[in-house]
Amino acid sequence: MSFAHVLVLAGGLSFEREVSLRSGRRVLDALKLAGLDAEQRDADTTLLPLLLATPPDAVLISLHGATGEDGALRGVLELAGVPYVGPDARAARRAWDKPTAKAILRDAGQPTPDWITLPQETFSELGASALMTQIVEEMGLPLMVKPAQGGSGLGAHVVRTAAELPAAMVGCFAYGGTALIERFVTGIDVAVTVLDLGEGPVALPAVEIVPADGVYDYQARYTAGVTTWHAPARLSPEVSERVAALAVEAHKALGLRDLSRVDLIVDAGGDVHFLEANVSPGLTETSLVPMAIEAAGLDVGKVLGDLVQLAIARKN
Amino acid sequence: MTGTTLDDYTDRYAQRVRGMTASEIRALFAVASRPEVVSLAGGSPFVSALPLDAVGEMLGELIAKQGASALQYCVGQGDPALREIICQIMALEGIDAQCGASPDDVVVTTGAQQALDLVARVFLDPGDVVLAEGPSYVGALGVFQAAQADVVHVPMDEDGLIPEALEQAIADMAKAGRRVKFLYTVPTYHNPGGVTLPESRRERIIEICAEAGLLILEDNPYGLLGFDAEPLPALRSRVREGIIYLGTFSKTFAAGVRVGWILAPHAVRDKLVMASEAQILCPSMLAQSAVTAYFTTMPWREQLKKFQGVYAERRDAVLTALDDFMPTGATWTRPAGGFYVWLTLPDGLDSKAMVPRAIANRVAYVPGNGFFADGTGRQHLRLSYCFPPPERIREGVRRLAGTIEEEQALRATFGVSS
Numbered sequence: 001m002s003f004a005h006v007l008v009l010a011g012g013l014s015f016e017r018e019v020s021l022r023s024g025r026r027v028l029d030a031l032k033l034a035g036l037d038a039e040q041r042d043a044d045t046t047l048l049p050l051l052l053a054t055p056p057d058a059v060l061i062s063l064h065g066a067t068g069e070d071g072a073l074r075g076v077l078e079l080a081g082v083p084y085v086g087p088d089a090r091a092a093r094r095a096w097d098k099p100t101a102k103a104i105l106r107d108a109g110q111p112t113p114d115w116i117t118l119p120q121e122t123f124s125e126l127g128a129s130a131l132m133t134q135i136v137e138e139m140g141l142p143l144m145v146k147p148a149q150g151g152s153g154l155g156a157h158v159v160r161t162a163a164e165l166p167a168a169m170v171g172c173f174a175y176g177g178t179a180l181i182e183r184f185v186t187g188i189d190v191a192v193t194v195l196d197l198g199e200g201p202v203a204l205p206a207v208e209i210v211p212a213d214g215v216y217d218y219q220a221r222y223t224a225g226v227t228t229w230h231a232p233a234r235l236s237p238e239v240s241e242r243v244a245a246l247a248v249e250a251h252k253a254l255g256l257r258d259l260s261r262v263d264l265i266v267d268a269g270g271d272v273h274f275l276e277a278n279v280s281p282g283l284t285e286t287s288l289v290p291m292a293i294e295a296a297g298l299d300v301g302k303v304l305g306d307l308v309q310l311a312i313a314r315k316n
Numbered sequence: 317m318t319g320t321t322l323d324d325y326t327d328r329y330a331q332r333v334r335g336m337t338a339s340e341i342r343a344l345f346a347v348a349s350r351p352e353v354v355s356l357a358g359g360s361p362f363v364s365a366l367p368l369d370a371v372g373e374m375l376g377e378l379i380a381k382q383g384a385s386a387l388q389y390c391v392g393q394g395d396p397a398l399r400e401i402i403c404q405i406m407a408l409e410g411i412d413a414q415c416g417a418s419p420d421d422v423v424v425t426t427g428a429q430q431a432l433d434l435v436a437r438v439f440l441d442p443g444d445v446v447l448a449e450g451p452s453y454v455g456a457l458g459v460f461q462a463a464q465a466d467v468v469h470v471p472m473d474e475d476g477l478i479p480e481a482l483e484q485a486i487a488d489m490a491k492a493g494r495r496v497k498f499l500y501t502v503p504t505y506h507n508p509g510g511v512t513l514p515e516s517r518r519e520r521i522i523e524i525c526a527e528a529g530l531l532i533l534e535d536n537p538y539g540l541l542g543f544d545a546e547p548l549p550a551l552r553s554r555v556r557e558g559i560i561y562l563g564t565f566s567k568t569f570a571a572g573v574r575v576g577w578i579l580a581p582h583a584v585r586d587k588l589v590m591a592s593e594a595q596i597l598c599p600s601m602l603a604q605s606a607v608t609a610y611f612t613t614m615p616w617r618e619q620l621k622k623f624q625g626v627y628a629e630r631r632d633a634v635l636t637a638l639d640d641f642m643p644t645g646a647t648w649t650r651p652a653g654g655f656y657v658w659l660t661l662p663d664g665l666d667s668k669a670m671v672p673r674a675i676a677n678r679v680a681y682v683p684g685n686g687f688f689a690d691g692t693g694r695q696h697l698r699l700s701y702c703f704p705p706p707e708r709i710r711e712g713v714r715r716l717a718g719t720i721e722e723e724q725a726l727r728a729t730f731g732v733s734s
Binding site: 014017124128155173231285 | 319320321322323325326337338342343344346347350352353669670671672673676726727729730731732
């Protein structure tokens, strides 16, 4: 038999280019170890001609941030008739925009912290001072301020006093034009990988995240030794069940496919809240999905290889 | 079960590396390598201006005729033939036999960066003080910090290091009971400042340091890349003792060969050689042979003029674009040579916080805080004009100006200044 030729896309022009390149390299190695014929390349002006001239059997998207996660590249792959791993363009777009994903979960009756979505223009049009005062009065403190789109903790700030809010807004808008301001829930951060190998989505063991200084920012995510991860998370069986159920529910409600990572928080009372979903989760050496796959007793390369075969089968 | 930090060695690292973490700013610069982004960040010399075919032939001939020696180890101090050439090059800036320069006192290094590291190893103990211009070359700051020395910055103006400020810093350190080991300075076409120390100040700086018994570490990577005048005599050309001089072929030939040097007093030279042997055994003989071949068989003087012309045109492009596009309140230096312009942002702006917006607008620069050991300097940034062609430089400055205006509007909305 001939091996499937898989194109791993990594790099891109987003703020998460470096993370993407590291994810792509790891994916490439895992696929090769699993016996697949894989190659890695950037998503640039040479990509589309290549897809049309010598289409691979499947594409695995390791691009993080815009293009890779907002559905744009998936739409292009659909235009080119090339199958790919992960959700389709429309579902990716739903998950990519955090306020949209939260609204879908809220409408489905699932818990997610209260939020407001505000573009930069609204603050300049209505007056930032009055608007920020109203936000703090109505939503209380602490708050989480983050760009409505994008990942890796870039531009995200925990706001504990009203005086911290203006600087947090400025820091957030450096990374994007729209801010998600969310009631901050104190609790245990967990990330749940949802995997569907053709028999319906299942939650892999949740990974618990304990950053050294309490904030899971860029440094805490990508510096080995700074954050402690527990896989599986140190949760009671009942809470673990609720965590898994909400993750699978989010995966379904957003119409996701194959593999996703759902970020949740467990509050002091054991209630679980949806924060966001990732359709192209990181696969670096400090990323959460590989930890979950290994905690489930699975092999990263084998899982990715199986997902590639599923993608190819979808086309056929 | 216990968790994992994915690093089993955290309790074994040396104290000096414990602060090393992933940096989102460094990660953002990964995007700068894409052609869509105009990078005014990196200081890569424009080596494409070299006659690459001829250099290729030269290298082929080198291996064919001298391969047995070029591919071998050499002495730790560096190849004697190259040390002769180094003295010829230094003579262009007044460092000659008259002031005691001799091939015997030259130590060849793997770029001037290793030279910095050797000087730090030979002179610095943890807690020592190094005086350096503020801002200062980021690569030197990294070396001094790794040696666990404290860098104390001395202010500059448009004429470089301010002598009175240097006197004050020396007095302050003496009063505080701190031991200052040397002054690190880039007097000519400063990186990142883009300024040059005039003749009068050169004399004064040497006097001040001599009076204080302070060694000077003169770093001179750009001295031969002046655009508007003959090279100024180096500090080292004026005195025989008290100065350790660093040079490099990265800008006069090719950064990729990684060949630099130190000219040091005899006693210091011996320690530097021993330190270098412990570190790298010997500098690359292949790289040294390539440099020797270049400076003995190629028209390097004409090539140097060509480099000067290329960089002068780019300097003109960046200054014209800054004049045309920058908003009120921004100021910048006007370099007479070298690779860099130092830009001061309008009040209230923060160059580090502005990086993501700049990257989103497809332009990259280096935020000013990287050039200060104490993390200040965020109102400044460094622009490199050495690598992109003039039209790209102009486009990059246009994008930067737009970025600054957007940032001003955002901060005005929220009433936030840095």
